[in-house]
Amino acid sequence: MNQRDGRKTWPLFWVLGVVLFLADQWVKWWTVQTFSAPAAGGAVTADAPLPLIDGVVELTRVHNYGAAWSSFSGSRWLLVGVTCAIVAAVAAVLLRRDVRHPLGLAAGTLIIAGGIGNIVDRVRLGYVVDMFHFQFWPSYPVFNVADICIVTGAVLGVIYYLWIYERFDQKRSERHGDGDPAGQ
Structure with missing residues (x-):
């Protein structure tokens, strides 16, 4: 795959x-x-969950003031800043x-x-709205x-880096260890 091929797919990935x-x-x-909003000071709705795939996934409403497992709970702006930095770094690479x-x-x-989806919630609401529960x-x-999206993207990113990057996207001088040809 050459560099041109990647350019043809850019509009698809933007969409x-x-x-x-x-x-x-x-x-x-x-x-x-x-779902009704959680009671004051709470994070989970009092409404009964709705089955999405019975026995597997149900829908509910949770206000998550932190990251996964409520880690960093109450660190809204830290989470916004870290997420913005990650999104900016990935965007720069692309x-x-x-x-x-x-x-x-x-x-x-x-x-x-x-990342942008969760940033919007944290900035606008102060928490992220979650709904899927195993x-x-x-x-x-x-x-x-x-x-x-984030977890799937991270998994695909690891697969890409471990098995595809070196063959398709790594610069030729890095791939062969040629270094700086002028500096021999």
Whole structure:
């Protein structure tokens, strides 16, 4: 795959990112419309969960003031800052065209779309709206579409880096250890 091939797919990944961001925001809006807000000082709605896939995933409403498992709870601006830094770093790598393979582009797009989705909630609301809960794994945190994007993007990013980056996107001088040809 050459550099040109990556350029042809850019519009597809821009559209994918926007669609995923909008899907995240719509599901969060639907959740807020469907379930009552948690009681003052609480994080979980008093409404009964709705089964999405019976015995596997149910829908509920949780206001997450932290990250996964409520870690860093109450550190709103720290989480906003860290998420912004990660989104900016991934965007910079994509904009420099260091990543041209579709799997790497998909990974970056998912991370950016999910990160922005959660940033919007934290800045606008002070918390992230979560709704998906695994019924078979009660200790697993409730999560949202943005979280799915971020985790999937991270997994795809690891796969891309371990098995694809070196063959398709690594610079030739790095690949062969040639270093600086002028500096012999």
